[in-house]
Amino acid sequence: MSLLGASRTAARFVNSKNAACLLIASRNASSSTNLKDVLADLIPKEQTRIKNFKQQYGKTSIGQITIDMVYGGMRGMKGLVYETSVLDPDEGIRFRGYSIPECQQMLPKAPSGEEPLPEGLFWLLATGQIPTQEQVSWVSKEWAKRAALPSHVVTMLDNFPNNLHPMSQFSAAITALNSESSFARAYAEGVNKAKYWEFIYEDSMDLIAKLPCVAAKIYRNLYREGSSIGAIDSNLDWSYNFTNMLGYTEPQFTELMRMYLTIHSDHEGGNVSAHTSHLVGSALSDPYLSFSAAMNGLAGPLHGLANQEVLVWLTHLQKELGGEVSDEKLRDYIWNTLKSGRVVPGYGHAVLRKTDPRYTCQREFALKHLPNDPMFKLVSQLYKIVPDVLLEQGKAKNPWPNVDAHSGVLLQYYGMTEMNYYTVLFGVSRALGVLSQMIWSRALGFPLERPKSMSTEGLMTLVGAKSG
CATH class of the missing domain: 1.10.580.10 (Citrate Synthase, domain 1)
Known part of the structure; x- marks a missing residue:
C-alpha cells in the first residue's frame, strides 16, 4: 500500500499546505496495539522515502539567509527537520497535519471524558496515525x-x-x-x-x-x-x-x-x-x-x-x-x-x-x-x-x-x-x-x-x- 495514497484522509493532508509534516500512513493503518511494532513497520518505508527525496532534491535552495536573521536569533531560518508538528502563522499548530480542534474531536477519550488523552496524541506524533x-x-x-x-x-x-x-x-x-x-x-x-x-x-x-x-x-x-x-x-x-x-x-x-x-x-x-x-x-x-x-x-x-x-x-x-x-x-x-x-x-x-x-x-x-x-x-x-x-x-x-x-x-x-x-x-x-x-x-x-x-x-x- 502506498504511503501517500493509503487513504482519502491521508491524501487530503498531502494536498494541504500544512502537510509538510511526516505523512507516513493512513488513519488507523495498523491494528497492532504495540507502538514499537507499528514503528518498526513504518520506519523502513520512511527511510526509503526520505532517501529518494534527498537524492532528487538535495541540492535545491529553500530560502535566503539575511544579516538580520543571523543577529535575530536565527528567527525565520529554515534550518532543521522536525516531523511531529508544524506551526502555521495563520492556522496555528498542527500535530502531524491535524489541528487542535481535529485532535479534540478524533483522538480517543477517557470513559465519560470529553478531552483527548495525551497517550493518543503521543501515538499520533510517533506514527502519524489516529490511534x-x-x-x-x-x-x-x-x-x-x-x-x-x-x-x-x-x-x-x-x-x-x-x-x-x-x-x-x-x-x-x-x-x-x-x-x-x-x-x-x-x-x-x-x-x-x-x-x-x-x-x-x-x-x-x-x-x-x-x-x-x-x-x-x-x-x-x-x-x-x-x-x-x-x-x-x-x-x-x-x-x-x-x-x-x-x-x-x-x-x-x-x-x-x-x-x-x-x-x-x-x-x-x-x-x-x-x-x-x-x-x-x-x-x-x-x-x-x-x-x-x-x-x-x-x-x-x-x-x-x-x-x-x-x-x-x-x-x-x-x-x-x-x-x-x-x-x-x-x-x-x-x-x-x-x-x-x-x-x-x-x-x-x-x-x-x-x-x-x-x-x-x-x-x-x-x-x-x-x-x-x-x-x-x-x-x-x-x-x-x-x-x-x-x-x-x-x-x-x-x-x-x-x-x-x-x-x-x-x-x-x-x-x-x-x-x-x-x-x-x-x-x-x-x-x-x-x-x-x-x-x-x-x-x-x-x-x-x-x-x-x-x-x-x-x-x-x-x-x-x-x-x-
Missing part, C-alpha cells in the same frame, strides 16, 4: 508499568532544599534518571546504528512514564509537607494517575490536565526546548540528558515562565483596580502598562498571526466549566480590549492572545496556586513532542547538528561592508 481506543489503552498500561522511580532519584529529590526551584529539581532528577538509559548501555556495547531508534524508543517510553512521578514528588515535597504520592494504578490513564499523585481528585481537574498535557506537547522544532532536545540528541546523548537540557531551556523567563508572568500581572491588575472594572478603566490600565515600557504578558507570538488555538480551546473549557470565575471574566474582558489597543499602538505584529494568557487562570481555579510549579506541568507535556521526534531523528539517522557561526567582522567582509 484506536485499544492502542491508547495499551500506551496507558505500558506507561503505568514503566513508572517506578529508582531509589537514588527519590532520595535525591527528598534531599533537595525547599528553596531550590521546582524546574531545577525537575531537570536534575531527569539527568539522574540517565542511570536507567537503555540507549547509553547499548551504545557503550557497540550497537549497530540501525538499532539506535529501538533503544531511544525504550528510553523515551520509560522517561514519559516516570515524569509524572518525578513531578508529583517535587510538588508534594514543596507544597504538601512531603506526603506520599501513592501508587500508580494500571487501570487509570496517564493524566488520571498524575492528578491522583498530585493530590487532586476533582474529575474536572483531571479533564483539564488531559487537555493541558495534550495542547502543550509540541510547537514545532524551533522553540527553545524542542530545539535544545534536538541539538543535544544529535550528539547521541540519550533521551534523559537531551530532555533535561530542554527543560533548562524551558525554565527560562522567555519560554516556559510566561503563564506565571501572566497570572502575576492579572493579580496586580485586580489589586489595583478592584473587582469588576469598566472597559474604559481597563483600557487606561493597558495603555499605562505599554507607556511605561512594559508589555501585556500573554499577547503576541513569534510566529502566530492570529489567536492561538491553544488559547481558544482553554477558553472553551472555561466557558463550559467556570464561566463565572472572576479571573476568567477578567481574561475574557482583556481578550475583548487588548488586541485593539495593541493595534492602535502599532508595534505588535500579532496583537492576539497566546496559550499563556489562559492556562494559569485555569490551574488556579482548581486550587493549584503555586505558580512556580506551572512550568513543571509544561515540561511533563513537552516530553510527548520532543521524545517522539527523537525516536524519528535516530531512526532517520539525522547527523550531529553543527551550524556555521561567524563573527561580526566576518559578516562585514562577507557582504562587503567597511569595518568600523
